[in-house]
Amino acid sequence: MTATPSQPYTPFAPRAHRPGGPLGPGGRSRRISSGAVRDVLTLVALPLVAALALPAAFAGGGTRRWFGGRAEGQRAEAQAAKDAAAAAFYELDTAQRDLRISIETITAVDDSPAARRAVSDFETLGRRIDEASHQYIEAVDAHDLDRVDLEAATASRARAELTAARDELGRVKQELDRFEQGLGPLLGKAETQLARLAPAVERARQALLAASNALDAVRESGLKADDLAARLAALAPELTKLNQGAGQHGVPGTLERAERVARNAEAVRAEAERLPERAAEIDHRLVSLRTRAQALTTRAGQVDPMLSELRRRFSAACWQDLQHVPEHTAENVRQAELKLKEAQAARDAQRWPDATSLLSTVRALLNNTDEAVSAAGDRLRRLNAVAKDPQQEIDRTRFAIRDAQRLAMAGRNTPDPRHARPLDDSVARLDRAIGTLEGRHPDYWHFLTELEAVRQSVARVVSQIREERGTGGP
Template sequence: MPRARRRPPRHAPGSALRDTLALVALPLVVPLVLPGAFAGGGTRRWFGGRAEGQRAEAQAAKDAAAAAFYELDTAQRDLRISIETITAVDDSPAARRAVSDFEAVGRRIDEASSRYIEAVDAHDLDRDDLEAATAARARTELTRAKEELDRVKQELDRFASGLGPLLGKAETQLARLAPAVERARQALRGASDALDAVRAGGLRADDLAARLAALAPELTKLNQGAGQHGVPHTLQRAEQVAREAEAVRAEAGRLPERAAEIDHRLVSLRTRAQALTTRSEQVEPVLSELRRRFSAACWQDLQHVPDQAGENVRQAEAKLAQARSAREEQRWPDATALLSTARALLNTTDEAVSAAGDRLTRLNAVQKDPQAEIDRTRFAIRDAQRLAMAGRTTPDPRHARPLDDSVARLERAIASLEGRHPDYWHFLTETEAVRRSVADVVAGIREERGSGR
């Protein structure tokens, strides 16, 4: 719609009434003015009451059209503000379509307004010599202009009602903008204060300071405002700055605790390394007894344990020394990573050293009483068989077959104990494998029955 429209002339309030009163008084003075009129005087022509009635109706139509025009103009201006609010926040296809539709409605408003203005300009209702037919034609055209303005107003109202979701979303984002920017600034101040407190305690926190400094350009863009960078980008930037600054603040707050934890882990792991060194020295006597009393198959996989344990402990001690240097230099991520590596090496060593002692203990037990292991495995098989037959006259082949295989496998393992040098370790690994297979069958049966199959 054009920014400046010609304001249609308003009919002076009460003018129709004054004209009517003048016409009522006119017959009393006609005899006095007629001579002058024929002599060329500028007196007003008289067309009778019908012309003035048509004038009044035309003026009323003009006033009604003017009211419709101003109502439409106000509604369009208000809606333009809503469209500008949406476009400032939303660049989605729906928002772009709303802008296009608004422009189309605006063109129809311009067309209706132009016809209204043309109708107003075409008829001077204040002319003294206004004829009844002219007044009637003016009334008709002004009424038609008003009706068209009303129709366009209804179209504009329907369009405005459809903007609700888009406008609500835009207003929500605008309402979030200022608080989000303020939260980002507060988070930056909090992070800076936390770093100052950490430094006052003798910790440098250089990595955290670098992360905080990297947020400075983002703060500059926030200060430049949404007018330069757009509402969505500014809102996203504010939330990102707040998250990163809060992370820096939180890590700075945990830094003294982290330093203390690293110190504790250094002492603990060094003590553990020393203990594993002592335990590693005891592996060789265990292996010697295994070699003396059992067949090679029972211990040959443990031959490497003493050498590997010693190497692992040496590597762990080297990592601990590097971790100590990183701690003194306050390279916290490096110190943490080195401690984790040292711990993994010591865990591996602990498992290997323990495996040698556990092997001797288990082999001693099965050599003394192999029947206990046999009974344990047979009980597991019988328990699974009873479960498989529960509520059935014949077992399901899917369950019976692996259970029968387990029975046969156990018998073969028992047979392997015959002879001068039985492989007890093979016997133990076989019985364990049988029990695992039986447990899988039991789990499958229970799952099927639980699901109603």
């Protein structure tokens, strides 16, 4: 839209016109009266008055001549309508330019269906704006309000057309305002992402710089960090894309890339700074696990004597699940020592992930060995205790049953069958287990495991009662 409003209309001062002169009809001379002299003097003086009036007329912004009557009134009204239409045109044009910036902001960030619909609606509004602008420009071009012979009817028609153009421009401006209000959520989201863009890219660059500096410091201390260097080098193409900017890769993609680069670079920096501590920790674990393996080797040598005693004093059911413990223990210790050597080699080569993984394997092997050796010793200790005095285990189990029975009867005349039945079964199981102790070679291990199972069953009943009553405690 290129039309501009006209200068305000300012008429010249009126020029006097007289019908006669110093000559009469037919050019005959006649006597000049005193009135005629005054007329002549007036005519002579008019050029001087006009010359003095010209600067004022130009200063007023117009070069139009003055015509009195109805035509001049219509001209003034038409000019006012033209000025109002020009103002409406300028206001609509400014609003459209501002709104186009908002649409471009949204499309740079958002590719959602709502954003695409907003672009389509804006294009539709653009066609409405073009139609209203064309109507205005045609109305301006159709009428020359500066014409000296402008007729009143023409001026009136110009005023009507310019007023209609102004009204149409106003209606389109209202549509544009309503559309702009509806863009609020989309524009707010887009502006928020744009506001995040520059700080996010800067954070990514600073994170990369910090990671590089941390890596240099580690290498200066004599430690290698080849895996960290490779991870940092893999981020170089991402930095190139960040430097190319959101114009090439889009705002959402650039934001996501900046956050990912910052996150990965921060991880490299943290691992690089922790590397000296990690090396010291691996050294400590190597020493500790080596010492533990040696201690387990010593303890494993005690399994055979314990198994010999179990075989001599108790039935096969009490020890047969332990008879392969010496073999498994020796194999586990051998595997642990082999893995320790591999872990030491990995540490010397500064292959930190490999060293850490191998040490975890060593720890798992030693834990299994420790449990097996401890199981043999614990089995012998418990069997010796129950063989000497089984009554202690019996009393412990009966106390658990009676305590559960009292809880089941609390506040009741008869117990709930859901609680009474498993408690009665527990009493029967206890009695049967006691019966297995009769004979020359009792199965003490079965006796111990059966009583442990009875106590677990009673504990489940107690927990159920407390949950139903909502006490949650004794």
